[in-house]
Amino acid sequence: MNQDDLANIAVQTKQEESRYDHVIKVCVAAGCLSANSDQVKTQLESEVKQRGLESCCKVKGVGCMGLCAAGPLVAGEGNEKMFQNVTPADASAILDSIVDNKPAPENVVIDSHLDFFTGQKKIVLENSGEIDPERVEDYIAADGYEALFHCITKLKPLGVVEQVTKSGLRGRGGAGFPTGLKWTTVYKAGTGQKYVICNADEGDPGAFMDRSVLESDPHRVLEGMAIAGYAVGANKGFIYCRAEYPLAVKRLRTAIRQAESHGLLGNNIGETHFDFKIEIRLGAGAFVCGEETALIASIEGGRGTPRPRPPFPAQSGLWDCPTLINNVETFANIPPIIRRGGEWYSTIGTEKSKGTKVFALAGRVVNTGLIEVPMGITLREIIFKLGGGIPEGRRFKAVQSGGPSGGCVPEQYLDIPVDYDSLASVGSIMGSGGMIVMDETSCMVDVAKFFMDFCMSESCGKCVPCRVGTTQMHNILERISEGRATQNDLEQLKELTGMVKAASLCGLGQTAPNPTLTTLRYFMDEYKAHIEEGRCPAGICHPVKDKEEAEVGA
Amino acid sequence: MSTAPGVEICTLIIENRECGGRSDQTILDVAEEYGIFIPTLCRLPGLSSIGACRMCLVEVKGSNKLLPACVTKVQEGMEVTVNSERLEAYRRTTLELLFSERNHICSVCVTNGHCDLQSLAQKLGVNHITMPYLHPHVEVDASHPRFIADHNRCILCTRCIRVCAEIEGAHTWDLMGRGTKARVITDLNRPWGESESCTGCGKCVQVCPTGALSEKGQAAGEMMKRRQFLPYLSMMREVGK
Amino acid sequence: MTKAKTPKARVATVWLDGCSGCHMSLLDIDERLILLADKIDLVYSPLVDAKDFPENVDVAIVEGAVSNTEDLHKIKLIRKNSRVLVSLGDCAVTGNIPSMRTVFPLQSLLDRVYDENATINKKVPTKVVPKLLEQVHPLHEIVPVDVYVPGCPPSADTIFLAISELLEGRVPQLNEVTRFGA
DSSP, X not given: OOHHHHHHHHHHHHHHHHTOSEEEEEEOXXXXXXXXXXXXXXXXXXXXXXXXXXXXXXXXXXXXXXXXXXXXXXXXXXXXXXXXXXXXXXXXXXXXXXXXXXXXXXXXXXXXXXXXXXXXXXXXXXXXXXXXXXXXXXXXXXXXXXXXXXHHHHOOHXXXXXXXXXXXXXXXXXXXXXXXXXXXXXXXXXXXXXXEEEEEOOXXXXXXXXXXXXXXXXXXXXXXXXXXXXXXXXXXXXEEEETTOHHHHHHXXXXXXXXXXXXSSBSSGGGSSOOBEEEEEEEXXXXXXXXXXHHHHHHTTSOOXXXXXXXXXXXXXXXXXXXEEEEHHHHHHHHHHHHXXXXXXXXXXXXXXXXXXXXXXXXXXXXXXXXXXXXXXXXXXXXXXXXOOOGGGOOEXXXXXXXXXXXXXXXXXXXXXXXXXXXXXXXXXOOSSEEEEEETTSOHHXXXXXXXXXXXXXXXXXXXXXXXXXXXXXXXXXXXHTTOOOHHHHHHHHHHHXXXXXXXXXXXXHHTTHHHHHHHHHOHHHXXXXXXXXXXXXXXXXXXXXXXXXXXXO | OOOOOOOOEXXXXXXXXXXXXXXXXXHHHHHHHTTOOOOOSSOOTTSOOOOOSOTXXXXXXXXXXXXXXXXXXXXXXXXXXXXXXHHHHHHHHHHHHHHHHTTOOGXXXXXXXXXXXXHHHHHTTOOSOOSOOOOOOOOEEOOSSSEEEEGGGOOOOOHHHHIIIIIIOOOOEEEESSGGGOEEEETTTOOGGGOSSOOOOXXXXXXXXXXXXXXXXXXXXXXXXXXXXXXHHHHHHHHXX | OOTXXXXXXXXXXXXXXXXXXXXXXXXXXTTHHHHHHHHEEEEEOTTXXXXXXXXXXXEEEEXXXXXXXXXXXXXXXXXXXXXXXXXXXXXXXXXXXXXGGGGSOHHHHHHIXXXXXXXSOOSOOOSXXXXXXXXXXXXXXXXXXXXXXXXXXXXXXXXXXXXXXXXXXXXXXXXXXXXXXX
């Protein structure tokens, strides 16, 4: 396939779709599927058939539309009409609404002009909820693979790297390392065998950004990886995806097969000398395998444990070869950056955090789901505008960003801009994009304990501070929550947070104390209530009143 | 892989002393040549270094992270601090964490008096453990005719795994489980005595820093570790490469 | 009372859950006991007759871990009545041998001893003997401790050094002379 063939497919696919007066989109990503959106789709199809509307009405499975908690979601008339909590029984009414413009039952209608939808800026998710993730033609019609062809036919590898550098894109996996710098390092690392790895081992509790991208727009990630391969001089890529994402894996497999048969992956891509192949590797559910050196060890077939850096994977990674490793969302940003230029991308966001970020908004907030917002938006806007505020008239207490590695940000910092540095300045991190909102019914000691429990169970056990430190910290938090802790325990907890953060081998241990540190910093009164008064202000823990008695199990 | 850059001679400062080293040496290598003590536990000369125990963490001027001296290569102009209040406190805490993790009853241990963990605790002034003991219920594997694996004493340094894979070439030992539930195992977690890959060479027993691996028939304090073979065998391995 | 004589330090020694080996080691300081006798009043000890732990103790030297409700009561009283508390020996400092039972659930332990392995009177005693705690604790897990003297037992020299230093008003530095399991 060459550039003309690609353009032909795009034109043809667009023409095909424009033959229909109505395109009804049904979300078939994991969230809606788990609420039986496949049955909704089947029912809509048979309803269309029954009414003899096949020639003017197309029912199409698409990726995630974002408002996952309200699924199954259906959209029509270019998203002007949107429907929520749809059951197969609603199919007829929805057709009436879309085709005949009759009002649909109120309980299924969503206002498509909700701030949740209009407040977003979609780059990574531009195709999510629009294209059929199982058809390469749909992706091509949405300018897919154009960026790859542009790179391999018009740009030198260094030119590609320059665009990425210019864009100011930073790693979306959490740490925010400048992507251009990483690409430059791998580019410069000699001329031998190199690899590109896509980190799809999304493991933060409550986070599903990468899963959604893979399920909704898998070709975008493949294209991003192929561009990266061309830029840094690699001919082989691996996607390390957790096995708990079967649908994402299935769609990736389909996408790789399609891309290969269309000559978009494999040898002599676009009739050039560029070869690039992608293989999938499944993770077995270890959180630590999201850490790059552990991930690489896992791909190599070893136990997924991290090793000290340097050397960084960019110098010596997979099988000791220079390896570019980026997260799903990072790769998903690449095609639009190439298509529209690094310059364009760098106009979005803040000075040091460019572009957009996808967040999985969850917890005590009216609209839960997936959103993509420009960097620099405030936490308040995300939670109270897009998120629709706190349900049941309760009071906001904190928002947890960055999962087990992040911190809890209290109300006084709701107006800070969401960017890497601002979040870090209040003790949290951007992280991969989990965002859990908590109201007054959450106990911050309990929250700290939850995340420490997670880190303790997920610690690989290699280094002492993380392995035993997280366990000791967890036990102290448990004693606090049970009302058995003393002032000494609190002091020890503080000391351990500092030690584990500074002395652990990898990011897991180095960030594991963050939820505890931030709750200690912002919610000390809650800790004190548990320790000194045997009282849990949120009513979650059940601390004992009589410490004497509990102290030694007498 | 890119070709290794030529080895250079660098000068650096360790604990306020000017030292000279080669760029393929680690901070620990150079410090030892100059008689500067940096505590270690998982590291054993002759085996690969993994930077896991975090005892040898040092401060390097210009880096905001603490670096393990056993795997960090020296660089020209480096300024290394080995002993600061913070580093010493972290090392003591690391030892305390290890003592709290399993059941280290020194008084009845076969390596009492010849144990790396015990002597390091004495050297660094750990005379009690400030955090609660975890008291895990762990196994003793006495199935091997000549050796015993007492997991009560294991600190997961993985020296046994490394010596078995790197020197003996048997790879009988490996690791399973996560966090504090991690265990060193023989042959996919079969009893040691039933291991088909174990050659019975006993190198693992000799390199074990504690009483976790010992010879049978030893009473408390009787198990002396003999590690003379390591420098020779690792040298032979390098020559054979 | 002779005039101008420095008052003797009021010293107590206590035996909690341990083998009394530390007390044996204390006695092993031999003729130096006479030296000490000039400087201390042994106000409470397994070696003397006092039944109740007295008030206003200068130095309390405690051997053994905290294993039952009686130990628990005692160590709190000792702490309250003593200026300096010395944790003597590995049982007091780490839990040592007594703590080896902590890995088993208490009930299974009692069942094993008083039921499965008993030939007569298969019954867990509840009268006269104090109740066992779920866990065995080193002293400092219950009360603040001032001086740690690890060792099983610490040598006579170590103990003599520790006491002598305390009598001189110094905090004994014992790292060079003793360790866990010494």
